């Protein structure tokens with residue numbers, strides 16, 4: 001299964017990961033509500049892929065977001081992704 005991270009703001013492909021199975025805790029998905037999950041994560045069974053909305057570094061800098069102001073669980077996802 002492949003996971004594609006796209007920037008929600010500029011649409012740029014941030015990264016792709018190849019995983020055997022999705023560990024929701026590892027990726028920070030367990031921190032999301034069902035609504036956030038539906039909003040942020042798109043699963044494509046046919047392509048065996050998951051598409052995740054995130055923010056690229058340049059957009060995080062441009063928008064001036066920090067961990068306290070990031071909404072919709074983006075900080076959880078980005079933390080899970082970066083570390």
Ligand SMILES: [Zn+2]
Nearest residue numbers: 007010056059
């Ligand atoms: Zn961006």
